[in-house]
Amino acid sequence: MFLWIIAFLLFASLGIVGFYQGALRATFSLIGLLVAALLAMPLSGVIAAIMRIFGLEHPVVLGFLGPFVAYLIVLIAFKCTALAVHKKLDTYYKYKASDTVRLLYERMNARVGICIGLCNAFIYTLLICVVIYVAGYFTLQTATSEKDSFVLRVVTRLADDLRSTRMDKAVAKFIPPVEKYYDACDVIALIFRNPLLQNRLSTYPVFLTYADKPEFKAIGGDSKLQETWAKGPSLAEFTAEEKIKALVENRELYTNTVAALGGDFKDRRTYLETGKSPKYDDEKVLGRWEFRYAPSMAANMKKKPNMTLAERKLLRAFLGGAMRGATLTATINNKVITKMPNLPGSKSATQGAWQSGSSGTYTLTLSDGEKSMEVEAFVDGDRLTFSRGPYTLVFEK
Numbered sequence: 001m002f003l004w005i006i007a008f009l010l011f012a013s014l015g016i017v018g019f020y021q022g023a024l025r026a027t028f029s030l031i032g033l034l035v036a037a038l039l040a041m042p043l044s045g046v047i048a049a050i051m052r053i054f055g056l057e058h059p060v061v062l063g064f065l066g067p068f069v070a071y072l073i074v075l076i077a078f079k080c081t082a083l084a085v086h087k088k089l090d091t092y093y094k095y096k097a098s099d100t101v102r103l104l105y106e107r108m109n110a111r112v113g114i115c116i117g118l119c120n121a122f123i124y125t126l127l128i129c130v131v132i133y134v135a136g137y138f139t140l141q142t143a144t145s146e147k148d149s150f151v152l153r154v155v156t157r158l159a160d161d162l163r164s165t166r167m168d169k170a171v172a173k174f175i176p177p178v179e180k181y182y183d184a185c186d187v188i189a190l191i192f193r194n195p196l197l198q199n200r201l202s203t204y205p206v207f208l209t210y211a212d213k214p215e216f217k218a219i220g221g222d223s224k225l226q227e228t229w230a231k232g233p234s235l236a237e238f239t240a241e242e243k244i245k246a247l248v249e250n251r252e253l254y255t256n257t258v259a260a261l262g263g264d265f266k267d268r269r270t271y272l273e274t275g276k277s278p279k280y281d282d283e284k285v286l287g288r289w290e291f292r293y294a295p296s297m298a299a300n301m302k303k304k305p306n307m308t309l310a311e312r313k314l315l316r317a318f319l320g321g322a323m324r325g326a327t328l329t330a331t332i333n334n335k336v337i338t339k340m341p342n343l344p345g346s347k348s349a350t351q352g353a354w355q356s357g358s359s360g361t362y363t364l365t366l367s368d369g370e371k372s373m374e375v376e377a378f379v380d381g382d383r384l385t386f387s388r389g390p391y392t393l394v395f396e397k
Contacts, residue, residue, distance in 0.1 A: 003161040006128065011121040018117020022109035024089060025082040026116035032078025033123045036071045041176065043070035058251045059258075063181075129171040132158045137182060141189035147234035183265030190272050192238065195229045197272055203397075204271050205280040205332050206260050208288055215250070219243050280332065284379040285354055285362045289395035291326040293319055299385065299392040318391060328384070328395055330354050336364055 018026040044066030051062060051069075093102040136159020143156040162168045191197050198220065202211045210216050219225060225241055239248055247253065261268065267279040280286055296319050301307065307315070322342055329337040336352040350367040354377075357363060362377045364386060377386035384395040 001161045001165060003129075003132075003158055003165055003167065006158075007121075007125045010124050010128075011118055014117040014121040014124065015114050016117070018113035018115070018120065019110050021113060021117075022086065022106075023112035023116050024109065025079075025086050026113045026120060028078050028082030028085070029075075030116055030120050030123065032075045032082075033120065033127070035078065036074035037127070037174075039074050040067040040071040043067075043074070046070075047073075058249070059254060067176075126171055126174060129162060129167050130174050130176075132162050133168055133171060133175055134181070135159070136162065138185040138189070141185065142192055142235045144232055144234045147237065149234070149236045152235060180263050180265055183269055186269045187265055187272060190269065192235070195226065200272060200275060203287060204268060205277060205283075205286040206268070208286075208329050208331050209337070211288075215243070215247060215253070219247075283332075283356060284360060285330045285356070285377065285384065286332060287330060287397050289328045289330070289384050289397060291323050291328075292394050292396050293324070295383070295394040295396070296323070296392065299394055303392055315391065323393065326395075336366065338366060 044063075047070045048062040048066040051065065056062065056065070093105050097105070132155065135155050139152050139156040140159050143152060146153070148156070162171075191201060201207060202216075211220075222243060225243060228241070229238065239245055264279065267277055271277045297315070300315055300319075304311075322340060324342055326338065326340045326342075329339075331337070334353055334355065336354050337349070338352065339349045352365040352367050352372065354365070355363045357376070360379045362379065364375050364377050365372055366375060366388065367373075373388075375386045375388060377384055382397040386393060
């Protein structure tokens, strides 16, 4: 097991370091390791703010580098303090104490230093296991084959060792409780492993408007990329794709997405797994609805069975002409976006609003580019029905 080899090397090397550095410096290092672990997360925000000044802005990178740099700074501060105190104490015993006292001090300092060094090795082992656990939580789910990069394969192997040796149980209490990270890893792994989930992801209430964004349209329309994705590429190969790389490096898109989700990745994961959203399922109107000609025609004929031939002709012209290809999207911020591609200019895409009523009814405020109207809509399963003027319109998901 590589993990045990790393632990053995740590205990052996830090025991030797403790012998040569002495108990004083080793003790300062031990205290520094513990204090740094306590302060790493609280100080990470300050470190991230400083890094932004130097141009490093991606939140994911800052989320990992912030605590790491904060930990190093605190640990280095303790080690520098230890060196300064050691020099003063060494000077005292060398020039002011007797040779007997000096020799006793040096022997005690070296031998106790071994014990403190082993304690340091124990702390380092726990810290390394925590890092492996956090990084491995993602790599274990996204690892594919020997095509993976060397770093990914090493982290995955160590994470697997962590579980097989039950060390993950030992360090469980020290794992940072950043639930958003683990839920986000689950979501990314699900999508990476299952390309067909793209369609389900596009219907998640938060992402209803994302399908119209150029970067997502480009991915959906790239047959070569979709073919590569379906074959199961390595993570490095997948993220190296030009269109995927652009998404990964898009800091603004990441920030807006996290803000839209409200930090709730768990609901999105549930939706990807089951097609149901515990958070948004109560609002039945949410979603992208497409106009259906046949049900709309049937609803209008039922509404007015004695319709004249002229009225039928007008009805067919409207339903099969102006309404053909129409869509209605109800978003989580109570907006309604209607698209009618067969209408000219500004009338083809308009925005309105929706407000929930009772018993599956909703009040929709629709616009035709010049004026707005309020209509009462009824949602029954995957069907949305409302009347616009003299016509009854039926949309389906």
